[in-house]
Amino acid sequence: MKISLNWLKDYVALDASVEEVSRALTLLGLEVEQVIRTGAPALQHVVVGEVLVRDKHPNADKLSVCQVDLGPAGGVKTIVCGAQNYKVGDRVPVALAGAVLPGDFVIKQSKIRGQLSDGMMCSAKELGVAEDADGLLILDSRPALGTPINEVLPPGDVVFDLEITPNRPDCLSHLGIARELAAWFKLPLLYPQEKFRGEIAGAPHPELLRSVSVLSPEDCPLYTAHVIHGIKIGPSPAWLRERLTAVGLRPINNVVDVGNYVMLETGQPLHAFDARKLGGHQIVVRRAADGEKITTLDGKERALNSRMLVIADATKPVVLAGIMGGENSGVSDDTTDLVIECAIFRRQSIRWTSRHLGLTSDSSYRYERGVDPHSAVEAAYRAIDLILETAGGQVVGPACIVGGDVPWQREIVVTHRYICDKLGFDLPAAEMRAALESLELNISREEPTEDRGTAWWVTIPSWRDDLDRPIDLVEEVLRLHGTDKIPSAVVMAPGLIGDDDPVVLFNRRVTDYLVGHDFHECVSYTLRSAKEISTWVSQTAAVELALANPFVDDQSHLRPTLIMGLLESLKLNQSRGVVATHLCEVGRVFIERNGQNYECAAAGFIIADPVGARTWLPRERADFFTTKKHATALAAAAGVDLAKLPLVPVTGSFYGWQEGQSAAAGEMAHGWTARFGLLNLAMVKSLGLTGKVYAGIFAILPEKLTGEATRRRYADFSLMPAALRDFALVVDEAVQADDVRRTLGKIARAAIGSAFVLESVDVFDVYRGQGLPEGKKSLAFSLVFRSPERTLTDDEVNAAGLKIQEEIAKTTLWQIRK
């Protein structure tokens, strides 16, 4: 909201500097977004001169050499000028040596194309009084020669662009801001004095306004209409135009301008009808009928419905109540009789209609936030004064006032001690009382209390609906004391002996792990496109994870995985010629299962080929088992042992992953899920990426993370030597090594009984090819035996070996490879 300093001075005698006023506004909670200076800045060495002679410049076609008379004190100067819009005898602003024009443009005596020039004749733009200018500023009023230019130009103004918080609709007006500043600078607030006070001289004019009826009083508790007869539409006087222009409004005509002026002064929106255009000379405040239409002043036809409040005449809506007038009822150049509306509308009603139609105005903005329920009549009187002053005419009766004064009575009782306790520091009672009273929060009663200091009964004015409880007055006292004067203190922090949330601990552990393994941590957007999700995850996910109201098409869905974001970052780096291989992200993903979405904590990574990298010493590349290791570690960080559930090799039914080169473990039913391995080559290629990409992701329901680490127990270990036996087993290609390992372990344990211990069973070789039938592979296992108390003999280990062989032959389909 733009506030003019000149305008403010009508209500409060501010003599503080612009900087002081700006700081006061800031500390009052009226955030200053911008300070705009309008009009001419203070200019030294710029005076009025008259062009006596204009000769063509001998060396330049477009320049002239002029003799300019600056009056008795200044004498006649020679000035080279490039403008074309002036003639001999014109008076113009002349900047002489020493002048500094806006933009730090220093004027000095200089030679222009060999011709000496004593200064510069100026345009309005060069003086900083206009945005752009066509040639010199011709001073048509012919001020005396040598007059300093600031005495000729209109005085400047300072406009503060303020951000008004939604709780302070009273500050959406110059009077409201002036009230705050008056309180801050301890100055009186001067209200405008209305001449018209409701007394009506003339007889009723039913031919102008017959009746006002409010059919929807819950939406419109107060409606006032005054009739002014015999006005003349014309341009507003200069002072009114200047005011409106300063705060960014375009002057239209005297009546419209007065309406805007009064709204900007008081915060109360007004509307002026051309009385002749009101069908039936009636005003009906009612809900629109479904399907009814109105063409608003902006030229758009709008379809209405029965939740929307309109001002109608006998037959049709003429105003979208509190928002915008209709094309058919407004003031035009030939208007002679006015109806001035000044009303109170229910905030929620205006907001709903405004949002629903996507139509806001200065008026709706104020109604939505709340207009002082007691301001309507005063504002109408003020507007009538100004219309009579600028457009003539006379008020003819009767005034139609429908609905009553909205009842308003509010009192808050607060004590000195209460305010001090909330602030955490003491202020004198007198300062508090003065602060409240300076904001017109008048004290109706003051009494001492036993232990809470003075108690005040504070009367809340109707424009301060935001003040409702004692705590609200604490803020008022603090605002006027100055929020920059809160005394410093040390942080009091007795320990609460809590730990961070388990999700936070998990996130930290996995980030540390991945960064520790040389991944670059990335952050991607949570919202992804539908296409991406149906391609990479599933069609159902693309349905279930959709937002109702996406802002842009490619950010319409929750992300079900972190991989897509990482691939996008990979692509960005590849396209910029930056070698990126190891990327990771830790964050939320949203996994859909059976029509339910689950928000999960997750960690994911990709390992890409070092595309474009040249190295003098090649290193080993990542493979499936690199991803398995990382995925296992991520699961372990959540307390999940990936080895406890079977690993499922990826088949065609998993989107995104390369069949036969990737694996999955866990399901939402377990509370967690892991996927890792090679990403689908064709799909990676379709993204425009070069090279293979390995990846892994682990996701877990936050509620599965307990944060409690299980305490490890020490297990004794043998100091005796181990005995090793190897078994090479020929099995079907489809058989999984880990199944064989588990079974072999069981057989071995059964074979040795309790005589000694099988310490480990590990695959150390996988072989296919020569010497083996088609469709078979050989898995070689190393078995480590040990006794806790003695060295094993060859005989007993051999005996165990034989038993194992027999058992393999008897119970399995494996062949022992000699």
Add this chain to the structure above:
Amino acid sequence: MQATLTALVAKAQTELAGLTARPALEAAKARYVGPNGELTALMKQMGTVPKEQRPAMGKLINETKARLQELLDAALAAIETNELRAQLGPAIDPTLPTPDARSGTYHPLTLVREEMCRILRKVGFTVADGPEVETEYYCFDALNTPADHPARDVQDTFYFPATAHFGNVSKKTAEEKYLLRTHTSSVQIRTMLKGPPPIRIVSPGRTYRRDATDATHSANFNQLECLYVDKNVTVRDLKALLDYIFGSLLGKDTKTRFRPHYFGYTEPSFEVDLSAKHLPKVKKEWIEIGGCGMVDPTVFAGVGYDPEVWSGYAFGMGLERLAMLLYGIDDIRYFYQNDLRFLNQFA
């Protein structure tokens, strides 16, 4: 005999010095001191030596034997040295670059978040967490945001269709809609509903506004909020916390300033300005960094805390904004592009 022995030593000296491999050494050892070696053969001739010469000759033989052993040991040592040397490649050029010098990097937002959490942990705040998909109750109603408040509008907040179901995000009422949280204040409500005061939490996390992405706006961004609930908490305590936080983060010559503001869930409310001209790209005297205030009694009443007994404060700020200020970054989109030339700067 003496001459033969001397000659034997001399021969061994020459021959052994030239050996480079273990098999040759073993063979030479056998030739000299083995059962069929030359020294053994000479020792067998002791019987032919006159008796009076035997002690001297015996001494000589022992000396020769010791000498030969010395030579064999030396030869073995030389061979071992050679063997070790053979394991090495050519001498390295230490100035060559490490081919995989790439180190992992934390994202700047993580660095800033963790630093803030560390600072707050020191004064007893623990890090809380909550869902990013929220319901209207936790995101708005419980925070004193009325049903027709503009912040709740579909123009500003991302909602899910009524048909969407989130298996692990609880709703307060069946009619409320799921949405993407617009602030992490919802975590404060969930924390307060979980247990009694006192409470001291910091909740960092992703938040969402339905907004166009440009240099200073992002559809999702990160917030960090603090909530403190105890008895007799004052405005001055809140100011003390902010002075402590920013003094710790940015150095002692950092100043904070409160400006009155409005938030539905705090009263009084303030915006917090920082004066930290020593930071990069800071041109203004005061820069806005966050919002704060004393928890509104309505919020306490809503979660079942007695506002007559309990008081508290809350503070919130944008992490991107803080990171931009700290590092002098001027485009918020860089955080989400993950260009390695960006990420590597914060390692």
